[in-house]
Amino acid sequence: MDLNLTEEQRLIVDSAAEFLAAHSSSEQIRKVSAQPGGWDDALWQGLTELGWCGIHSPEAQDGLGLGIVELALLQEQLGRHLACVPYFDGVALAATALRALADQPQAAAALQQLATGAQRFAxxxxxxxxxxxxxxxxxxxxxxxxxxxxxxxxxxxxxxxxxxxxxxxxxxxxxxxxxxxxxxxxxxxxxxxxxxxxxxxxxxxxxxxxxxxxxxxPALQALLTSTRCIAAIALAAEQVGVAQQALDLTLAYTLERQQFDKPVASFQGVKHRLGQMLVALETARSAVYGAACLADTDPAPEALLRAAAQAVTEATEAALYGTREAIQLHGGVGFTWEYDPHLYLRRAQANSQRLMPLRWWREQVAQQLLDPPA
Incomplete structure (x- = not known):
């Protein structure tokens, strides 16, 4: 399986990173999350105009007709910038379920409204x-x-x-x-x-x-199971974005922070901890990209569940580890409100309980591997 991004996928990543850096900065996140309602309507309108709501919806429903890989790439950037928009719930969850029902007029009409941003779904x-x-x-x-x-x-x-x-x-x-x-x-x-x-x-x-x-x-039961797995892959991609930003924030701070007239990042103990954050991050990213690639091949339900379980487990552990290390390596200011690591720790912790905790995913894989077939 080739996990290298195509030129088109790299353009998606670069444009998403540029757009979110301009419209979902730390200052904007704090401003929006402190307001009643707590979501960024202007940001939502912007990503709607870019077509993100229809990233993996069929072209027949005015979507972009792309796949789970592209959805995961967007989710990674949204997690990295803590975008205050209902994208995961509307696109990764609702659109994933609706696109499996697109042969029905009612569902197809709903998916078109979702893909164009005409209405929000949950x-x-x-x-x-x-x-x-x-x-x-x-x-x-x-x-x-x-x-x-x-x-x-x-x-x-x-x-x-x-x-x-x-x-x-x-x-x-x-x-x-x-x-x-x-x-x-x-x-x-x-x-x-x-x-x-x-x-x-x-x-x-x-x-x-x-x-x-x-x-x-029974068809609905199968649909909900596959939707949970695909949404878990998207959520895992978001956790990768959280872990990446935790590493970036920590590296920038330790390079700036001076001790004994040297950057803290030059100390061997700090280098080792940053290296461990990077290893966990890249392991998780490979698991997520691999699961997303598999999901685009219409795999058997058992294979999709195993891939989703690996992705969400690796990514959640990387996000939790990376954000906790970020707080520790920021020293005395790491847990203060003025610095950002705690915002990413909160997202990582909340995500760890979405779509069932990690122990549930491990149990599903254990049942597949160890229990005899019915």
């Missing part, structure tokens, strides 16, 4: 092995939705929600629900990472038409 993934807390009951020619989705990323910014619920026959169904639907309540939640938004969504007898059920049954 997808609730069912918690693995958790008891379902949302039910869908037939009501006349349509459905009635009741339940709760306790932690839905960027729900308060979304105009359309993709909500899974359990039917009376025990099968999952996925519903496309407007955020302003009667009986639907969205309650913002405090988060460790102030650059990300999260909310609880609850439904009380929300009436839905038959066409708003865009998927159901």
């Amino acid at each position: 997808l609730a993934l069912p918690e693995a092995h958790a008891l379902p807390d949302a039910q869908a009951q037939p009501a006349g020619a349509g459905w009635q939705l009741t339940g709760r989705w306790p932690q839905l990323g960027s729900a308060q910014l979304a105009q359309q929600l993709l909500l899974p619920a359990l039917q009376a026959d025990g099968q999952w169904a996925l519903f496309l629900v407007p955020a302003h639907a009667p009986g639907l309540a969205i309650t913002a939640q405090p988060t460790v990472d102030a650059t990300r938004l999260q909310a609880q969504v609850s439904a009380t007898q929300v009436p839905l038409s038959a066409s708003q059920r865009i998927a159901h049954g």
